[in-house]
Amino acid sequence: MKRVSLIQQLWFLVVAAVVLAAAGSLAANLYNARDYLEQQLAAQSADAANSLALLITQNQADKAMGETLINAAFDQGHFRRITWLDPEGKPKIQRINAAQFGGAPDWFRQVLPLSSTPARAMISSGWMQAGLIEVESEAGYAYASLWQGALTVSFWVLMAGIVVGLIGSLGVNTIRRQLLAVVDQAKAITQRRFVTIPEPEGPEMGRLAQAMNAMVTRVKLMFEEEAARLEEMRQQINFDKVTALANRDYFMGRLGATLGEPDVAQEMLVLIRIGGLAELNAQLGRPLTDEMLAQFGQALRNPRRFGDDSIAARLNGADFTLLALQSHVDADKISTLHDELAAQLSSFAGQPVLLAMAATDLRQGDSVRDVMSRLDAALALAEVNGGRRVEVATSNVSKQPALTAERWGGLLDQAVAERGFKLVRFAVRNAQGGMLHEEAPLRLRQGEEWLPAGQFLPMAIRTRRVAGLDLAAVAMALQQLADDPGCAGLGVNLAAESLDDDSFITQLAALIRGQRQAAGRLWMEMAEAGVMPRFERFRALCLALEDLPCKIGIEHFGRQFSLIGQLHDLGIDYLKVDGSFVQQIEQHSGNQSFLKGVCNIGHNIGLGVIAEGVKTEAEASMLFSLGFDAVTGPGVK
Template structure:
């Protein structure tokens, strides 16, 4: 039995006991009062009759008429006249009068009528004694009527007390529900704080719970900070804060091979000329400041382009990866201005400054081929005097389409439902199928090729058309589940979840097939989550009651933000493939990923590795704590 029900029953029981006691006390008091009134009436009327007879002649007829007149009034059960020797002279009795008082009430509250006595004198001598006994039915009727009135008042008062008690219990229950909800959230690894109530006892409980949540959050924050430092040491250049060569090569490989990567992009290389000479002539501090300035400039470019990545490949070489960018001119000119500013600041010898090379690429190109083209272009730039930017020969046959062309293509595909899902297995550490990862495909024209999401989603985002595509993906996923799929995961865009209308339509779509919702996995990329965090939180709050599984994909680059996920009620994380590549041989990333899995498990999250390429990588993942994996190395069942 719930605490609320127990308190409510205790209030009812105490109220009933109090009212029953009050009712019984009132009835007994009223009965005693009526009994006294009957006794007083009997005595008073007996004295009055005795005085009247004492003043009359004592002939039998007159006395009997007086007694009969009193008896015939119907108020007395017995009127008796006895002589001084106790012999009955006259006696008048009448049967009990019928009334509407039930017999059980008469037996429960008897009202005895005490007889009244008075002496009748004849001069100075006693003539006789008169005895009067009143009928009790009038008293019973009055007591019965009073009982009804008292019961009615108690009923009204009980109702009022019940309403008051209900409000009081609700006031008590509200903070108790908050504490229970907080405890339930903690059991689900969601750490939330609640407002402390004004009631001292409840305030102490809520305060203790909040303090525990704060301590847990502090512990996770400390562990997250430690692992963030491990990640930086394993993947970033200590001086500039840019990615190191190994991690950048993983990012480049992902950009060229991942299914949802942009279909094209640009890669730039920047080489500082004569860094060793600058170090020798100006000193190490000056050389380090030069490298930091270049690193800050590249970090600024990456911050303005969320999908971009920058790295320090070695002492003097820097790289900038720009997925989805077909023209490097704007970025190359920005870097050239940076080099000029460094010359003006005296950080670079004006005779030898630096060189830039750029090349476009297509999805599917080989990493080695792309870097070879860039090396050739960089060599050509080095043969020029002063600042130089050299573009590699553009071997891409891709022609950029206008926004109008893309809008027409996307509208046509959506209207004609030229959309489908393809599937890749996501397997657990024991080999069992966790779910099917189902990216969206779009057919450009009737009987045309099917485009990967990376080919059309960037343009859909630019044209604010992601909502319709994401709704179509969710609908296709539900249809696949209804057809027998155990579980299906689809990706939603960050641009979609900030749209309240999209969230409402998605909620209605899933709500209409609520029985399928527990097998639907919805995931948003890390970039979209943290760019639109309040909208993502509203998205999770709305969909969680339906039972959907909610997660983040491509996770890891913003690992320091993991503390913000404590109260989200997420189900899983998919770790970005750039952390997974060659994980069997990278001890630094192994330590980071092992800690990531530990923290994620502590807040109730399943951790899945993306883009697993080799069996060696796959075999290493369970040792690090991963619960599952997806990628080319995961066999299809």
């Protein structure tokens, strides 16, 4: 049985009230008019009877004169019957109008019958009674008048009903808008979007909206306070107080997580050592040395220069490091950075300062030990050479031949046209060991090889083809889900740069809407670093997908933790916490407290929390005890 909505009930009440008021007004008017006309008919009959009786009496009850008077009165047409009864009650003279006067339909006469009671008057002849005059008025004229009045009253009642209905419609529509605003707010809360609405002017709806807004405001305030507390904890645990750079533990966790990802991006790692820092500290004093190091750290901590996903760290007193995409820190840019940093240090010291720098690229299959060994050897060579140039450590892994942007564009277009891609799968498991879903990064076919995304995605972004690749990956995942109903779900990594394409959101929503059943097992995620500078576009993506059954989340969460304060109105489904916090978590009590807080704040707004970069069972066990819903990484099979 279909339920009647509140708005429909209000409409029913308005219509019923208008109809009942109109019907009541019309009925009252017609019945009053009928009573009045019946009184007029009775008065007319009485007046005519008395007049005829008096005239006939004055003429000594002469039959001929009486007949003349009766005919004269009857011919006026206002009487249905005029009868002169003798003293015995027998008709002496009688005139009857058998024809029924028109002007009103028969059904109207039956609904509102007019009672025309005959009137009698006595006729005398001298002192003797000569009989009675009985007069019955013709009701046809009264019916015609009543019918015309009914039509007129009905018209004006209808006009009044329309006006009242329009006013009621405005009122109902106002209530409807106010109710829908509150309903949309409640719906947004269920979708993990805590938004406020303007308070209506009416006291009842105003109080309801005020209460809802107060609840949302309290949730936001609680959320922001907890986010601020966690951010402060994160800074204390994972960052150096003097330089505000990441500390050694956090950076090594980040490096390990990066190398453990299925697709190692084309990144460059730079190791920097300030020569004679202890002597500088003794010469300048601690306050000035701290100021020098703070400015040194600020120069390395520059996302506009080194990319949003770059990270700089202080490994120990004099050693610093920078990890960024090769497009932001190639050999020429590293050399320029070396000269700038050396000049900055020399300006504080008042003399040249030895600044040794070494760099190496990250390659698929590298371990942390491999990378740091190459860097240490190169840094030692840079120190021997007096820090005059940056030493670049070579990798043992052979590099692919460089391709021009035009050549890459052709390869990507061909792959999209010929479906030269595939999705590889990696498990995401819950605490019971069940499959939550499978991560499905994209691979590009080049000859006999399948290239990981880290090798072709930068050129796809550069040549503005990344949106097409993401749409192809989603289409492929939806098709695989439709073909394999037993698959728990597939997680597709979307590049945040796709949001720069104005048509991407519309095309993505249309693609998912076309495979709605399979989309219930589709998980899509974007990296936190890419979402931050495109936050409003990411919000638009979440709103476009809110009525679709797919899930959307943020991966590598925590690298730029300030984003957590803005999660309350996005409507996302889950977070994938960056592996930087996960490495050897069972030995790191500080990060345990931090991650437990992240789980609490995520669960409080209905988000699932997943850990990425998990390498060991000990890490997974600890993460589940902290409240994580699932884990993924090299150690999860």
